[in-house]
Amino acid sequence: MTTSGTTYLMTEGSPGTGGQQARQLLPRLLSADGRPAGLPAHLATHGQLPYRGRRGLLIDEVHRSGLTGRGGAAFPVHRKLAAVAAAGRRPVVVANGAESEPLSAKDKTLLRYSPHLVLDGLQLAAEAVGARRAVLYLHEDLPLHGWLGELLFERRSNGLDRADVDLVLAPPRFLSGQETAVVNVLNGGPALPTFTPPRTFERGVGGLPTLVQNIETLAHLALIARYGAAWFRGLGTAAEPGSMLASIWQADGSPAVREAAVGTPLLDLLGLGDHVQAVLIGGYHGTWLPAGQARLLSLSNAALRPAGATAGAGVLAALPARCCGLAETARVARYLALESAGQCGPCLNGLPRIATALAELAGTSPRGPVINDLERWAGLTSGRGACHHPDGAVRFVRSALRVFAAEIRRHRQGTCAAAASQPFLPVPAGPAAEADWSRPR
Amino acid sequence: MSKQLRVNPIACSGHGQCAELLPELIKLDEWGYPVLDARPVPPGLDRTARRAVASCPALALLLSPRRDGRPRQAAAPGGCVRRQRAKDGGT
Numbered sequence: 001m002t003t004s005g006t007t008y009l010m011t012e013g014s015p016g017t018g019g020q021q022a023r024q025l026l027p028r029l030l031s032a033d034g035r036p037a038g039l040p041a042h043l044a045t046h047g048q049l050p051y052r053g054r055r056g057l058l059i060d061e062v063h064r065s066g067l068t069g070r071g072g073a074a075f076p077v078h079r080k081l082a083a084v085a086a087a088g089r090r091p092v093v094v095a096n097g098a099e100s101e102p103l104s105a106k107d108k109t110l111l112r113y114s115p116h117l118v119l120d121g122l123q124l125a126a127e128a129v130g131a132r133r134a135v136l137y138l139h140e141d142l143p144l145h146g147w148l149g150e151l152l153f154e155r156r157s158n159g160l161d162r163a164d165v166d167l168v169l170a171p172p173r174f175l176s177g178q179e180t181a182v183v184n185v186l187n188g189g190p191a192l193p194t195f196t197p198p199r200t201f202e203r204g205v206g207g208l209p210t211l212v213q214n215i216e217t218l219a220h221l222a223l224i225a226r227y228g229a230a231w232f233r234g235l236g237t238a239a240e241p242g243s244m245l246a247s248i249w250q251a252d253g254s255p256a257v258r259e260a261a262v263g264t265p266l267l268d269l270l271g272l273g274d275h276v277q278a279v280l281i282g283g284y285h286g287t288w289l290p291a292g293q294a295r296l297l298s299l300s301n302a303a304l305r306p307a308g309a310t311a312g313a314g315v316l317a318a319l320p321a322r323c324c325g326l327a328e329t330a331r332v333a334r335y336l337a338l339e340s341a342g343q344c345g346p347c348l349n350g351l352p353r354i355a356t357a358l359a360e361l362a363g364t365s366p367r368g369p370v371i372n373d374l375e376r377w378a379g380l381t382s383g384r385g386a387c388h389h390p391d392g393a394v395r396f397v398r399s400a401l402r403v404f405a406a407e408i409r410r411h412r413q414g415t416c417a418a419a420a421s422q423p424f425l426p427v428p429a430g431p432a433a434e435a436d437w438s439r440p441r
Numbered sequence: 442m443s444k445q446l447r448v449n450p451i452a453c454s455g456h457g458q459c460a461e462l463l464p465e466l467i468k469l470d471e472w473g474y475p476v477l478d479a480r481p482v483p484p485g486l487d488r489t490a491r492r493a494v495a496s497c498p499a500l501a502l503l504l505s506p507r508r509d510g511r512p513r514q515a516a517a518p519g520g521c522v523r524r525q526r527a528k529d530g531g532t
Contacts, residue, residue, distance in 0.1 A: 193451075194451070195449045195450070195451050195452070343450070343451045344450035344451055344453075345450065345453060345454070345455050345472055345473070345474035346450065346470065346472070346474055347450075349472040349474075350472075380470050380471070380472075380476075384450055384474070384476075385450055386449070386450050386451045
């Protein structure tokens with residue numbers, strides 16, 4: 001998976017969020033001219049790193065900004081910072097760039113175009129919690145790695161970085177970016193989630209309190225440290241301030257990454273004409289919604305939660321009418337079952353059964369009781385794992401059963417609305433065995 | 442302080458002993474893994490619950506203070522109500 005085919009386009013703002021203002025204020029994270037920002041250009045635009053001089057001083061500003069984690073969970077950043085800073089021992093800070101979701105490209109794109117914002121954020125977060133050791137944790141992408149290594153050397157030579165930064169490769173698995181799996185890898189283990197407690201902020205890398213933040217979150221933090229909480233709140237809504245990066249999979253199969261104010265209508269981000277039947281919000285742990293419903297919604301939790309979805313990490317995909325949503329969901333469900341860490345009984349047993357039942361539903365003559373089995377297994381699988389993989393997979397599957405109910409009826413009658421047999425949603429040609437859970441050498 | 446049963450799903454390998462010892466609060470799913478009652482452990486079952494925790498061969502069953510830290514006022518169903526010392530601070 002590379003970002004070579006990923007264009008990035010800036011959103012032009014929207015009436016709902018003060019379009020005129022947004023037009024002037026975006027992009028914040030991505031470079032305006034569409035070229036990667038080197039160190040001189042970065043410093044000319046944003047100035048030197050605004051170190052505060054002492055642990056903890058930045059946390060209030062972050063609190064006032066209302067910044068939440070952009071990795072999907074939307075956890076308030078100041079609370080994580082405060083918990084790690086208060087833990088007493090010298091903590092470790094991890095920039096989590098293990099963007100495993102096949103539909104998501106925003107973290108890779110951000111690293112490619114604005115690497116110094118991310119690296120600034122990592123340093124400032126390290127200072128805020130009192131860490132001297134930092135880790136940049138990424139999926140294997142050798143050109144990007146080589147380049148980031150050079151950038152880190154350049155920053156150190158210029159005296160910008162105070163915390164040492166190690167580059168660590170994430171194994172190519174869906175769960176590699178899960179917080180406890182990240183810690184497991186950094187401790188020399190496989191990319192498997194662990195049972196909590198202990199929570200990562202109490203005991204993580206090397207047994208030390210550990211702050212794990214998404215790449216994009218750190219870039220926002222670098223801007224908040226420079227321009228302040230009030231500036232950050234100049235975009236977005238009062239409850240969910242700021243901008244966010246969205247990874248967009250259009251109905252024609254073209255991917256893009258756009259930066260948008262939180263609260264931007266989905267219509268401004270995705271083409272949602274008659275050729276689109278449904279929208280997937282939140283990626284493969286997310287929720288299908290009918291296109292007609294998505295046309296009325298915007299990219300914020302306030303708008304999406306009542307519809308059963310969340311803004312998450314800003315992953316959006318439009319499913320064209322010519323595709324079978326059931327077949328697409330079945331294919332992805334199989335992938336999710338194969339990506340189960342296989343550690344927890346309900347996930348290990350439930351996800352493959354769910355995937356098989358979905359494949360049967362998506363076939364031509366499903367048995368009558370298969371839908372009952374599916375619903376029972378969904379209930380038995382969700383909420384019973386050490387991590388949220390089974391919950392996310394079940395949320396995705398259940399939403400498909402709702403949104404593609406008419407398609408299920410057609411399949412029972414031996415027909416399918418899909419004109420295209422080509423798969424639409426990307427599914428990595430997964431690893432055949434469990435061999436590569438561990439760190440690549 | 443009321444307690445809550447919790448299972449470490451990574452450690453649990455589905456021996457099923459807990460469901461035999463504490464059928465009031467633990468059932469097994471169709472694959473043999475425990476499904477826990479979401480309610481706090483009633484005081485009348487406290488001792489049995491502790492025995493179930495101690496007998497888990499995988500050490501996967503846990504008894505922890507309720508997450509919300511609020512003691513429940515509900516009377517124990519048909520058992521003696523014993524006063525427990527609140528030694529676990531809730532969050």
